[in-house]
Amino acid sequence: ESGSLSIPGASAVSYPAVPQLSAEKKELTLDVDTLVNGINKTIFATADDELRPVMNGIYINLQPSSLTFVGTDAHKLVKYESETENDITASFILPKKPANLLKTVLLKEEDAITVSFDSKNAMFRLKSHTLVCRLIEGNYPNYNAVIPSNNPNKVLVDRIELVNGIKRVAVCSNPTTNLIRMDIADNRINLTAQDIDFSVSANETISCSYDGQPIEIGFKSTFLVEILSNMETPTVVIELADSTRAGVFKPVYDDKQTFSSLMLLMPMMINA
Incomplete structure (x- = not known):
């Protein structure tokens, strides 16, 4: 009303154009919930x-x-698999930043969205948004090779109780390694952590359902909490082979689901 403002602009010519996908692009329609769940379940492990x-x-x-x-x-590794009806076989690597943007925008969507991609870019068409992003080029490691298939020792445990126990015991772990030791036997998990430099240690025993061989295994407590916090079921099953092989964490559902999720964590050496 009583003043004016003058600001410089920049030529629109230099603004980046929306990349066009090549003629070999692949296109499919995806359910919003499937995409949101897939991103939410795996993004923390990237x-x-x-x-x-x-x-x-x-x-x-x-x-x-x-x-x-x-x-x-x-x-750590997270694999989330959902049953969908599509007729193409392809794969791409979606960078973390656009994945975060996408999951925020998708929460407001209700209809299925169209995804098209070529070897360099991906385009997600929503009701009133279009997100185009560069893909990460390269070959993804063979993740199925690291998932141990034969895990004879299966531990059923209350997820919340285990997370809270780990958080309490981890206070006394070595701040550089965050090592927490799990001794599993006789339907009990004994959690132990110690920091020799400051002469502090803690241990806590949690009940579980386990009838395999007694096993001792060490994990990084921060990773354990992350993995268990990203599951939503009250009970989880931990599948173990021995103290040197990765532990596999799976949620336990009461009924059959159209999706499956699996989380894997590499163990740490327990110094004698």
């Missing part, structure tokens, strides 16, 4: 590794009857 950029995104693998999302940083 890496921040400049040397291996392929691990900095979510690997999305399309098969005729299933859709798989994978995130890994070489210590």
Whole structure:
């Protein structure tokens, strides 16, 4: 009303154009919930590794009857698989930043969305938004090779009780390693942590359902809490082979689901 403002502008010519997908692009329609769940379940496990950029995104693998999302940083791995009806076989690596943007925008969507992609870019068409992003180029590691198939020792445990126990015991763990030791035998998990430098230690016993061989295994407590916090079921099953092989964490559902999720964590050496 009583003043004026003058600000410089920039030529619109130099503004980046929306990349066009090549003629070999692939297109499919995806359910919003499937995409949101896939991103939410796996994004926390992606890496921040400049040397291996392929691990900095979510690997999305399309098969005729299933859709798989994978995130890994070489210590932990999450695989979320959903039953879907699509007729193409393809895969791409969605970077972390657009994945975060996408999951925020998708919460307001109700209809299925159209996804098209070629070897360099992906385009997500929503009701009133279009998100175009560059994909991470390269070959994703063979994640199925690291998932141990034969795990004779299965532990059924209350997830919340285990998370809270780990958080309490981890206070006394070594701040550099965050090592927490799990001794599993006779329907009990004994959690132990110690920091020799400050002469502090803690242990806590949690009841579980287990009838296999007694097993001792060490994990990084921060990763354990992350994995267990990203599951929503009250009970989880931990599948173990021995103290040197990865532990597999799976949610336990009361009824059959159209999706499955699996989380894997590499163990740490327990110093004698």
